[in-house]
């Protein structure tokens with residue numbers, strides 16, 4: 001599997017372990033890295049007249065000297081612009097010594113329209129914002145609209161966080177090695193990378209496995225084996241029953257969107273739990289989805305005892321107030337009931353169910369930490385995240401990945417930190433970054449659909465982290481396929497072809 005994401009520290013360790021295991025040494029890895037980049041330049045720009053290779057002082061620059069040697073050897077006019085000499089005896093110094101082209105100082109870098117830039121200034125070792133000659137080089141490339149091929153990362157982009165330190169190149173393509181890094185998927189880094197090419201430079205899967213990376217690029221391979229399909233003897237309640245709480249008479253649509261999505265995702269039964277004063281409105285808009293009057297905690301208990309739901313959605317359109325907190329805490333206490341049948345497997349708290357706890361988040365976290373509490377998945381967008389986790393949100397150094405993980409650990413919940421680069425994190429540190437979305441999903445009610453898909457999968461006994469990862473991927477795939485014109489009402493039906501392909505692919509995934 002090659003979807004693991006490596007931090008720069010993990011990549012350095014992979015490098016070290018590979019060299020220690022032999023037979024490939026540091027300069028060997030560097031030669032392979034440079035060969036991969038040069039190959040990509042020649043493949044993309046076969047008639048390039050002139051390539052400018054910008055080399056930094058570290059190993060990223062070392063890769064650049066290899067690229068320049070190979071391009072020049074292929075007959076391409078190549079100029080090296082160097083920022084500082086490599087450290088003596090380093091692999092980069094060896095690579096520079098093997099390169100027959102004299103370098104010119106980066107401080108006088110100039111280029112002509114139509115030429116190509118290879119950015120080998122800084123990669124995993126980026127330690128501060130780009131300034132001086134490097135920042136000027138970014139300006140030159142940008143002003144002339146020169147295609148840039150970045151080595152490992154566009155200089156200026158942090159591989160761990162995807163942040164831009166100062167300024168950064170906007171590459172047409174980025175060639176990285178062994179595994180992608182979080183900064184290739186997190187924004188704004190993702191946008192600066194262009195096409196990402198993953199090159200095998202001889203760092204084996206066994207080495208990566210020894211590092212036990214905890215973050216992945218969210219793809220079906222990670223959760224498909226847990227993806228539910230109905231058993232031959234299924235009946236509707238065996239497929240899982242989801243309860244979705246509705247808001248008052250003028251705020252019922254969000255719950256219905258969520259309910260429809262839960263049903264499309266395979267829950268055998270879905271009930272909208274409506275306040276008495278919104279029953280008529282809801283009844284007028286529901287067909288296969290059931291409806292039950294729910295005004296207080298006693299109504300919830302009765303529903304749980306009699307109808308045996310396995311998952312709930314609380315929050316979409318529900319309103320922020322005492323009732324939201326009371327309902328949320330009552331749901332989290334479901335596992336504490338004496339009646340074992342009153343066990344609820346999973347809860348999805350979205351929107352108002354998150355905001356409602358902004359003044360006293362600890363009460364929510366404590367309830368979620370209690371033994372036997374149902375598994376909790378929370379799906380905050382950026383605003384909701386900062387209401388529940390203000391200190392984590394305000395941290396200007398941590399990545400979105402780190403933030404989601406910290407929040408998951410604190411809340412004992414799976415956190416789906418939404419956005420164009422949604423991060424899913426579990427309390428145990430596992431995390432995934434989603435990259436198959438599209439901006440078409442930025443439409444009102446889209447998040448309500450996501451919470452419904454998540455609950456639908458939870459109700460079918462999919463484990464919470466996997467259910468959340470699957471829901472995010474499925475939602476994003478449906479939205480990207482639908483494309484222009486998408487509104488949230490379209491999403492439940494747009495799930496159908498996505499689900500069909502997953503079900504068809506499922507048996508091919510090795511179990512174990």
Ligand SMILES: NC(=O)C1=CN([C@@H]2O[C@H](COP(=O)(O)OP(=O)(O)OC[C@H]3O[C@@H](n4cnc5c(N)ncnc54)[C@H](OP(=O)(O)O)[C@@H]3O)[C@@H](O)[C@H]2O)[C@@H](O)CC1
Nearest residue numbers: 015030033058059060122123124125126127128129130152
């Ligand atoms: N690991 C592997 O498996 C493999 C790794 N490989 C390659 O190695 C790369 C990592 O190399 P690396 O560790 O030497 O770091 P690199 O990115 O060259 O930067 C360090 C130098 O830049 C300097 N510097 C940093 N930021 C700066 C700034 N803004 N402005 C000015 N200076 C700045 C920094 O200075 P310092 O922080 O020490 O002050 C230091 O001198 C990796 O991206 C990949 O391309 C491949 O060869 C294949 C195998």
Ligand SMILES: Nc1ncnc2c1ncn2[C@@H]1O[C@H](COP(=O)(O)OP(=O)(O)O)[C@@H](O)[C@H]1O
Nearest residue numbers: 418419420437438439441442444445446447448
């Ligand atoms: N630019 C984007 N690219 C990909 N996905 C996006 C983008 N903008 C929003 N989304 C996704 O759309 C959904 C919006 O959810 P949310 O903000 O809760 O909206 P609402 O409250 O209107 O339902 C989330 O799943 C989010 O990840």
Ligand SMILES: [K+]
Nearest residue numbers: 119122153155
């Ligand atoms: K670079």
